[in-house]
Amino acid sequence: MSGKSVAVVLAAGMGTRMRSTLAKVLHPVLGRPMVCYPVEAALKAGVDRVAVVIGHQGEDVREVLSGTFPEADLVFAEQKQMLGTADAVRCALGATEGFERVVIMCGDTPALDDASLLRLIESHAQTNAALTLTSFDAPDPTGYGRIVRDLSGKAMRIVEHADASLEERNIKEVNAGLYLVQRDDLAFALGNIGNDNEQGEFYLTDMVHTLDGQGKTINAMKLPNPAIVAGINTRAQLSALEETIRRERNNRLMESGVSIESPDTVRIESDVTIGQDTRIGRGVQLRGKTQIGSGCLIEAGAHLTDCLVGNNVHVKPYVVAQDAIIGSDAAVGPFAHLRPGTVLGDKAKVGNFVETKKATLGKGSKASHLTYLGDCEIGDDVNIGAGTITCNYDGFDKHKTVLDDGVFVGSDTQFVAPVHVGKNATVGAGTTVTGNVPDGALVLSRTEQRVIEGYYDKRRKPREEAKRKK
Numbered sequence: 001m002s003g004k005s006v007a008v009v010l011a012a013g014m015g016t017r018m019r020s021t022l023a024k025v026l027h028p029v030l031g032r033p034m035v036c037y038p039v040e041a042a043l044k045a046g047v048d049r050v051a052v053v054i055g056h057q058g059e060d061v062r063e064v065l066s067g068t069f070p071e072a073d074l075v076f077a078e079q080k081q082m083l084g085t086a087d088a089v090r091c092a093l094g095a096t097e098g099f100e101r102v103v104i105m106c107g108d109t110p111a112l113d114d115a116s117l118l119r120l121i122e123s124h125a126q127t128n129a130a131l132t133l134t135s136f137d138a139p140d141p142t143g144y145g146r147i148v149r150d151l152s153g154k155a156m157r158i159v160e161h162a163d164a165s166l167e168e169r170n171i172k173e174v175n176a177g178l179y180l181v182q183r184d185d186l187a188f189a190l191g192n193i194g195n196d197n198e199q200g201e202f203y204l205t206d207m208v209h210t211l212d213g214q215g216k217t218i219n220a221m222k223l224p225n226p227a228i229v230a231g232i233n234t235r236a237q238l239s240a241l242e243e244t245i246r247r248e249r250n251n252r253l254m255e256s257g258v259s260i261e262s263p264d265t266v267r268i269e270s271d272v273t274i275g276q277d278t279r280i281g282r283g284v285q286l287r288g289k290t291q292i293g294s295g296c297l298i299e300a301g302a303h304l305t306d307c308l309v310g311n312n313v314h315v316k317p318y319v320v321a322q323d324a325i326i327g328s329d330a331a332v333g334p335f336a337h338l339r340p341g342t343v344l345g346d347k348a349k350v351g352n353f354v355e356t357k358k359a360t361l362g363k364g365s366k367a368s369h370l371t372y373l374g375d376c377e378i379g380d381d382v383n384i385g386a387g388t389i390t391c392n393y394d395g396f397d398k399h400k401t402v403l404d405d406g407v408f409v410g411s412d413t414q415f416v417a418p419v420h421v422g423k424n425a426t427v428g429a430g431t432t433v434t435g436n437v438p439d440g441a442l443v444l445s446r447t448e449q450r451v452i453e454g455y456y457d458k459r460r461k462p463r464e465e466a467k468r469k470k
């Protein structure tokens with residue numbers, strides 16, 4: 001099909017039935033705002049521009065979409081008052097100038113996919129129609145606009161539920177709210193739609209009757225799978241649809257070479273990417289913009305949010321990580337907590353009950369047990385003994401601990417920051433490091449060991465015997 005196309009996405013409504021202070025189209029579905037889905041589908045289907053009609057929290061909608069699709073030709077049109085769907089499209093009419101065709105869709109249909117839009121575009125081209133509307137048979141059509149066909153079966157108008165006669169209400173074929181229309185015909189129709197109806201709204205659906213009256217070809221395409229246009233009105237519908245999208249996403253990942261154990265228990269959000277031959281365990285949650293390389297093993301119950309994970313990384317059970325970077329061949333967990341600003345080098349190892357925050361661990365460095373590492377820069381091949389704590393907070397400010405390459409830290413050590421420990425230095429077990437340590441030195445702050453011989457016989461034994469006699 002020649003000529004350019006533009007999509008108009010209706011996203012001005014508040015969505016009262018969500019009972020939320022957040023506009024409906026901004027509610028997240030599998031980790032990304034609802035309105036992103038139809039916009040992405042339109043872009044993937046090859047439309048040249050997307051014009052979004054905004055109203056409630058319009059600035060936030062604009063920010064989200066511009067941030068998500070920085071390369072796309074996105075135009076925003078404000079609708080100040082909700083006067084109806086035709087009025088909404090009219091607000092965006094200026095942005096459709098110069099385009100040949102207009103796809104019209106709703107911002108609250110996250111299941112809409114590009115394949116369905118391509119079928120719509122194809123059907124429109126084949127029938128040479130001025131307008132292609134989409135419909136489906138609803139077991140309970142209450143609330144939907146009904147498709148009224150003439151005796152020959154040609155769609156001639158849509159009647160809204162509120163305006164329908166009893167006879168019309170028996171029609172099961174309903175309007176899906178997804179259209180493709182020639183731009184000039186749309187402009188003509190919008191100029192002729194009034195609001196003389198039950199709801200006093202400007203109905204976009206009236207363009208069918210208007211264009212039919214002009215002798216234009218109306219094509220009604222029945223959707224084989226109406227679930228793709230299911231609009232979200234309530235939180236229960238959101239949750240149900242999110243489940244469907246989640247399952248499909250897991251299936252697609254498995255098709256692309258990712259193993260998922262018990263996919264019903266696994267949540268992988270829409271913006272997450274995973275490389276080939278990575279295995280995902282039971283109950284894993286991968287959220288936000290997390291990116292995982294190939295050949296990784298992410299074991300049961302791990303929750304990763306906005307993390308960057310290299311190749312062949314082993315994330316053991318019940319690791320919680322956010323805004324962390326994990327280098328290739330590294331191992332983390334079980335039960336580790338990587339907080340924002342954690343950067344683990346290649347082959348680094350972080351073991352159980354280790355918490356990190358704004359912490360860099362160089363290549364091959366290890367913190368295997370029971371440790372807190374905050375505000376620190378740790379070089380390559382550093383060994384951190386069990387029970388090491390960076391004392392980074394003095395009650396007022398945060399201070400930094402720097403450990404150069406090759407430092408060996410014995411168990412039960414505290415670094416009272418700011419401190420800097422030089423290359424290849426050794427920190428003896430039980431030491432409280434309060435000042436800088438030069439390269440290659442040993443630092444110790446423990447008290448000398450004292451041994452008192454015969455203590456048991458002299459002190460404890462007599463008391464134990466006395467106790468037994470009582």
Ligand code: UD1
Nearest residue numbers: 010011012013082083084085088106144145175176177203
């Ligand atoms: C609409 C159709 C109906 C169809 C149904 C499918 C009309 C008149 N009716 O009804 O035939 O069966 O969709 O779901 O079009 N919006 C705006 N500005 C407005 C009004 C609406 O942006 O002034 C947005 C809403 O936020 C929503 C979408 O347009 O996302 C649909 O509007 P809504 O009022 O919900 O239409 P329905 O009554 O569902």
Ligand code: CA
Nearest residue numbers: 412430431432
């Ligand atoms: Ca101690």
